[in-house]
Amino acid sequence: xxxxxxxxxxxxxxxxxxxxxxxxxxxxxxxxxxxxxxxxxxxxxxxxxxxxxxxxxxxxxxxxxxxxxxxxxxxxxxxxxxxxxxxxxxxxxxxxxxxxxxxxxxxxxxxxxxx
Amino acid sequence: xxxxxxxxxxxxxxxxxxxxxxxxxxxxxxxxxxxxxxxxxxxxxxxxxxxxxxxxxxxxxxxxxxxxxxxxxxxxxxxxxxxxxxxxxxxxxxxxxxxxxxxxxxxxxxxxx
Numbered sequence: 538x539x540x541x542x543x544x545x546x547x548x549x550x551x552x553x554x555x556x557x558x559x560x561x562x563x564x565x566x567x568x569x570x571x572x573x574x575x576x577x578x579x580x581x582x583x584x585x586x587x588x589x590x591x592x593x594x595x596x597x598x599x600x601x602x603x604x605x606x607x608x609x610x611x612x613x614x615x616x617x618x619x620x621x622x623x624x625x626x627x628x629x630x631x632x633x634x635x636x637x638x639x640x641x642x643x644x645x646x647x648x649x650x651x652x
Numbered sequence: 653x654x655x656x657x658x659x660x661x662x663x664x665x666x667x668x669x670x671x672x673x674x675x676x677x678x679x680x681x682x683x684x685x686x687x688x689x690x691x692x693x694x695x696x697x698x699x700x701x702x703x704x705x706x707x708x709x710x711x712x713x714x715x716x717x718x719x720x721x722x723x724x725x726x727x728x729x730x731x732x733x734x735x736x737x738x739x740x741x742x743x744x745x746x747x748x749x750x751x752x753x754x755x756x757x758x759x760x761x762x763x764x765x
Contacts, residue, residue, distance in 0.1 A: 541694075570753075579656075579740060579757040580695070593752070628694060630753075641753060643687075645694040 539564070541631050542611075543644035550619045550651050558614040558647045562631030569612045570641060571604060574626040586612060619651045656756035658741050663762045670728040672759045674741030677722060681743040684717060685753070686726045689738045698726070698739075728761075736763045 542561040550556050562569050568587055572580040582596040586606040597604065601619075606612040616623055626648045630641035655677045664670045676684070682703055687695040701708045701715045701724075708715045714727040728735055738758040 572755075579755040582752065582754070585752065630695075642697070643695040 541566075541629055541642050541644035543627075543629050543647050545647060546645065548647055548649045550649065552620060552651055553618050556616040556619050556623070556649055558616075558627050558629075558649070559611040560614070560629030560631075560644060561611040562629075563642050565633060566631035566642070567634050568632045569606050570630045570632075571612075571614050572628045572630065574628060574646070576625070580628060583614075616649075619649075621651050624649055624651045656741055656743055656754055658739075658756040658759045660757065661760050661762070663764065664731050666731060666733060666763055666765050668731055670726075670731045670735065670761055670763075672726045672728075672739050672741075672761065674724040674726075674756055675722055676724065676741070676743045676754075678743055678754070679719075679722065683744050684715075684724050685742040685744070686713075686715065687740040687742060687755075689740065689758070691737075695740065731761075731763050733763050733765075736761055 541563055544559050548556055560569060570585050571583040573583055574580045584597050584604045585593040586604060588606055589608050601617045603615045626646045628643050628646045630643045632641050658674045662670060662672060683700050685700040686698045688698050689695050699710050699713050699715055701717050706717055712729045716725045724741055738760050740758045741756040742753045744753045
């Protein structure tokens with residue numbers, strides 16, 4: 538039973554390019570959460586999705602950032618026209634529908650570097 | 653609003669006990685968690701405690717919860733060099749029908765011989 542799979546592990550983009558980060562949840566998990574970790578900081582909530590629905594995007598920047606979790610395939614976090622300040626580790630987590638005590642299972646993250 | 657605070661650094665000698673502290677603000681938190689992050693890796697769930705409990709022990713780990721003071725601690729007995737990592741405290745409460753985790757900034761634990 539594979540855990541939460543994120544790819545790529547490392548991504549380098551030039552300013553102005555687009556970044557696409559992918560997350561496949563654990564088998565049986567239908568809830569996906571994206572968090573961002575800036576250097577030397579904790580994790581900040583970005584967005585919570587279920588299949589084909591964005592439930593809570595209160596942590597997403599208003600511009601350039603979008604997320605989706607289609608019926609088939611992984612969840613995608615998309616950052617358009619990246620800037621240096623977008624450099625961070627982006628973590629995806631998943632949980633089963635009931636949520637519950639077990640918390641989330643996290644992926645290993647995608648480390649985005651904007652040059 | 654919701655906020656979780658932790659001290660940023662802790663240095664201990666190998667074999668000693670480590671105590672990492674955390675305070676939180678959301679009194680409606682249902683569960684409180686401790687996650688471990690090793691360099692370049694994701695977050696590993698270490699343990700969690702339900703908000704109506706005072707203490708939970710799991711091998712070398714002891715979690716203490718003072719709900720009145722909104723204070724959570726993680727004690728690691730017989731700390732080893734492999735315990736060197738960043739430890740994150742997180743709170744969650746059911747908000748909008750789901751558990752939303754709010755993390756502290758993390759405590760960097762350094763274990764030296």
